[in-house]
Amino acid sequence: MTMSKQTHIVGVDLGTTSTTAIIAEAHEGELEVLGVGVAASSGVRKGAVVNPEAAADPIREAVEEAERMSGLVAESVYVSMSGTLLRGVNNHGVTAITHSDHHITHADIRRVIETASLVTLPGGYEIIDIHPQEYIVDGQDGINDPIEMLGTRLEVRAHIITGPMTLRRNVIAAVNRAGLLVAGVVLEPIAAAEAILTHDEREYGSVVINIGGETTSLAIYQRGAVQHTAIFPLGGSHFTSDIAFGLRTPIADAERIKREQGCVTPSLAMELDRTTVNVPAMGHRPSRTLSREILCQILQPRAEEMLHQVRDELRRSGFERQLSSGAIFTGGGALLKGLPALAEHILDYPARLGEPQQVRGIAGERPSALLTTALGLVLMGCRGRRLPQAATHHPPGRLLARTAARVRHWLSDLF
Ligand SMILES: Nc1ncnc2c1ncn2[C@@H]1O[C@H](COP(=O)(O)OP(=O)(O)OP(=O)(O)O)[C@@H](O)[C@H]1O
Ligand SMILES: [Mg+2]
Known part of the structure; x- marks a missing residue:
């Protein structure tokens, strides 16, 4: 070419x-x-x-x-x-x-x-x-x-x-x-x-929330321009270490379990296809089978902590009540199942995963x-x-x- x-x-x-x-x-x-x-x-x-x-x-x-x-x-x-x-x-x-x-x-x-x-x-x-x-x-x-x-x-x-x-x-x-x-x-x-x-989201007010590996960053848009930005030290790796610690499993397995079966609302876990999780143990111990609900009970408090930080930042920004186009999530950490739904509940905005x-x-x-x-x-x-x-x-x-x-x-x- x-x-x-x-x-x-x-x-x-x-x-x-x-x-x-x-x-x-x-x-x-x-x-x-x-x-x-x-x-x-x-x-x-x-x-x-x-x-x-x-x-x-x-x-x-x-x-x-x-x-x-x-x-x-x-x-x-x-x-x-x-x-x-x-x-x-x-x-x-x-x-x-x-x-x-x-x-x-x-x-x-x-x-x-x-x-x-x-x-x-x-x-x-x-x-x-x-x-x-x-x-x-x-x-x-x-x-x-x-x-x-x-x-x-x-x-x-x-x-x-x-x-x-x-x-x-x-x-x-x-x-x-x-x-x-x-x-x-x-x-x-x-x-x-x-x-x-989209053009309308930029114009009428929205917040982009990018959840990365170790950080969550946000940018508020209104009237076509960026109005506020913030970056917190909380990201997807915190969910992985919560799983590794909570289920006593190696980090690599915790990461895989999170991506394949993680979910931030335990009630949703019961509606999903696979309701059990196979958890490899540390060392030479045999792996265990746990309910997926338990996995999600571990992830929920971290997701709430993150979303409460976002909500506090939106309040500090003074734009909390002006974002009629809601919250648009992106970044690898936002792929955790149930996150936009939990965000709607905590932030009280329409929330969705962003599409390019x-x-x-x-x-x-x-x-x-x-x-x-x-x-x-x-x-x-x-x-x-x-x-x-x-x-x-x-x-x-x-x-x-x-x-x-x-x-x-x-x-x-x-x-
Ligand atoms: N399917 C998935 N479900 C849940 N989490 C996922 C999924 N895929 C990736 N992640 C998580 O996304 C995070 C990485 O996202 P991303 O690549 O956006 O971060 P980064 O840009 O490298 O980090 P930062 O923005 O903090 O500098 C990791 O914590 C990873 O575990
Ligand atoms: Mg990033």
């Missing part, structure tokens, strides 16, 4: 459990996935790359698999970023339009976003990403694109992601060590939302919930969304440049 380098986009989801690479092309407004590669992650803890050297091998492995499948070569990639130390804050910026004709220009937008990005940062923290939510021109709010509008006062509201400087640098270092350039770095729940939210939108070519043995973040990354690339990081291989000094200079650099990339 011969194709020009520019036509395909590569996304790499650097997860705690697995590293997933997707190579895709845009065709008539739809994304066609041409290659998928998955490798077991290393060097990632609670969503954050802690050892770039260790994280590079699975990146290389996953990308090579996707390259083989697609017959294409990856050079620069959009990569996900996560970590429980990341914080999302909303801020407001304002600037005067002083030129004589009062037409708003790209330079005015750059300036107003720069004022919105003046947030107080703890020592060692930096701004990682800026997502404009709306512009306000002479008091008129709800404007998505003010270019060429007439005005004297331009305001912006923006969601700003901040985090320790080392977090993003480690992600870039891992990708570079795998021999690839970085086209953009995107917060995981924002990439996931890109893949699964406008994507073809992913039918296969892997559930799409495991591919969502990587799909969102390629979608962001394909839709020409400008992302605030230039391709790398920059010397480290450049990556540590002062925040103000960085913001200017991103802004020039945004437009």
Whole structure:
């Protein structure tokens, strides 16, 4: 297959459990996935790359698999970023339009976003990403694109992601060590939302809840923009260790039992096909047969703990009563049976498992919930969304440049 380098986009989801690479092309407004590669992650803890050297091998492995499948070569990639130390804050910026004709220009937008990005940062923290939510021109709010509008006062509201400087640098270092350039770095729940939210869900209010291996991340959307983000240190691996501990079975068996027979509502367990679970024991002891209801009784409290944390975060966000399109789950941890139903009960919203939108070519043995973040990354690339990081291989000094200079650099990339 011969194709020009520019036509395909590569996304790499650097997860705690697995590293997933997707190579895709845009065709008539739809994304066609041409290659998928998955490798077991290393060097990632609670969503954050802690050892770039260790994280590079699975990146290389996953990308090579996707390259083989697609017959294409990856050079620069959009990569996900996560970590429980990341914080999302909303801020407001304002600037005067002083030129004589009062037409708003790209330079005015750059300036107003720069004022919105003046947030107080703890020592060692930096701004990682800026997502404009709306512009306000002479008091008129709800404007998505003010270019060429007439005005004297331009305001912006923006969601700003901040985090320790080392977090993003480690992600870039891992990708570079795998021999690839970085086209953009995107917060995981924002990439996931890109893949699964419909236009209406984005507009009328919804929350994407991505349950990974060691983290659960969420992103609230309303009026077409991200309004709130959060990441907790609780994920699918906690369910696995609860089974291993509760049923005294090795981790690998607990993981298999969870995937094949796990369920978070014991009453549902009785309605399912297999009502008993074969549990291998530690050491040389014989395996046991238990009721599936017992397995689900072990999983339910953890699911409730997770959903209560999500509910508390939604309350803190101030958007709890404004999410008319409800909760959309994704990530491997969301594949646990009964989770959306339990979420409806606890969150009091309609809840469902997300389905990738406008994507073809992913039918296969892997559930799409495991591919969502990587799909969102390629979608962001394909839709020409400008992302605030230039391709790398920059010397480290450049990556540590002062925040103000960085913001200017991103802004020039945004437009
Ligand atoms: N069928 C399934 N049923 C229940 N859980 C599952 C299933 N398939 C995968 N999981 C769980 O999903 C988790 C991994 O999900 P995912 O690949 O989205 O995480 P990750 O991106 O590697 O981690 P993170 O987002 O925390 O960095 C694991 O805990 C795994 O046990
Ligand atoms: Mg993940």
